[in-house]
Amino acid sequence: MAEVTLVEAVNLALAHEMQRDADVLLLGEDIGVNGGVFRATNGLLGRFGRERVIDTPLAEAGIAGVAIGMAAMGLKPVAEIQFSGFIYPAIDHIINHASRLRNRTRGRLTCPMVLRSPCGAGIHAPEHHSESPEAMFAHMPGLRVVIPSTPARAYGLLLASIRDPDPVMFFEPTRLYRLFREEVADDGEALPLDSCFVSREGRDATVVTWGATHYDVLAAAEQLGEEGIDIEVVDVATLKPLDFDTILASVEKTGRCVIAHEAPRTAGFGAEIAAQICERGLYFLQAPIKRVTGYDVVVPLSRLEKQYMPSVERIADGVKQVMEAQ
């Protein structure tokens, strides 16, 4: 078993599935000869040829649209939108077609496609390269929304996403791409697309998180542990459809909940989780829910991005607030 980074895990999963299933093909900008701007598709052109690893013209709407046409005819396209800040031209196709093709044709045509896109801040990228748009897609019926937080989860969830018969938005936190390595067995084992991961068990409070923030929540957990606060960490990973039962069980156990995510707060996906806790678990709570999130501001340029993202310090502070509340 090899220790790999998250971006290498993405590459392993793509290669594994392309090898296993001739219907899987990749398309996107600079994914072929260049191997993707983050190298997620490195080496795949050489292995699988340009008919299945397609360097497309620079046209995000077109990429999403042709992927739908391919998927409707039984291929399993995995399209890359180079940065999630450039996904907006593709939204027409994603929402008006990919998400509803099965429903509007009563199952006659389906759309087994994956749309991969790097997301999030923290890599000193230029403007429009640091967005966290997951909540917009989680709002749309018919889509799955997945965000891995570790190399192993990236591998297993991407395999599952490609094998899933419905469209999946697969967001890859750029900050985690090369942040750490972990052992990943390239064994073709997929992870479930409908269950949250309990990354760390704890008694005192639940922190619900996903994506790059998950890394900081685990760091905060270590710090808080030294101070005698034992938190449970739930990595949502599959935002839509949401496995709320795992979250609810954790909140029932701890009685306190912090929701931490990088996207802006208002109408962020944390709001949905908080609302569901209020609907189904209000009486488990010993303190008001606390959200630690990106601010309701335009994602700042790189000099301020660290102050925008939920830091270990802010997460720990949020946990202390729910611990202190009576």
Next chain:
Amino acid sequence: MGLDFHIDHLQLLSPAGEASESAGPIAEDAQLLRRLYRAMNRTRVFDAKAVALQRTGKLGTFASALGQEAIGVGVAAAMAPHDLLAPSYRDHGAQFLRGVSITEILLYWGGDARGSDFKAARADFPICVPVGTQVAHAVGAAYAFKLRKEPRVVATFVGDGGSNNGGFYEALNMAGVWRAPLVVVINNNGWAISTPRTIGTAAESLAQKAIAAGVLGRQVDGNDVLAVHVAAREAIEKARDGGGPTVIEAISYRLGDHTTADDATRYRDPEDLKAAWAREPISRLRAYLAAKGFWDREQETALLKQCGEEVEAEVARYLSTPAPKSDAMFEHLYATLPPAMRLQLEEARRFAPGEGDGHG
């Protein structure tokens, strides 16, 4: 193709119904011409009925193809059954020839998604409302056929308005690069709701938009079903032989409103409409068929009677289709309904109306 370009314009039948000398074998193919003529009439009879149904509250908003029957019919008649159609919302003339039923089209516009679950033409795309997006789907499907070396061609329709849309350009550009087995038909009916073609684009022709994508573009008289059919057949054969995509700009005129929700008298000069009626496709073909002895008054009477009866029978089938149950909203949303949605499905059931909730 050099830096100079030329757009070929094809017309085989004049508005008066006279065949040009270069019309070729199609002008003598009585069987084919009668088939095209019947299909165009069937579309027109259906259109009139659908508008009447809407006016009497028995159908939702509907987009008539009045005056543009030659385009859908001419193209679809050139397609093989295993080819694929990616229609816009004004292409039921083509869809009928693909095997889509009148009942299905009525169900769709009557607010019932079962109208897109075609019993025939199982692979064809459903009606596409977001303008121009269907072109990308057509390109993707064509790519799939090419990759699998299946000898199938995709035909898609877009309006003159849709050809001004970014999605059209992006998709066409990709089709050019990939030499996709594709025919893109621009139904240039002169109007994008109230926006006339003249202020939609400064391009002299819409066909020339293909040139920028390295794709062959040609114009046809879209009210001349012979020209439409010949151009479509050539484009489909070329695509099937690996020759790549073609754009066909079919020039016609929208004799009706944009949809039943529109009132074209607000923005259209009645004189223009009157002039356009003189060029419409059905009477010119009838004149030709009659002059050739391919068609007579008795056949005409029988055809219209048959179309009327068939449409009435399908309308009855449509009107007697019970409304879907609330579960239908949840069915086919995903391959398997996420367990978390079970509660919503049950909530909808609890508040669902009783039996007997029909159309209107």
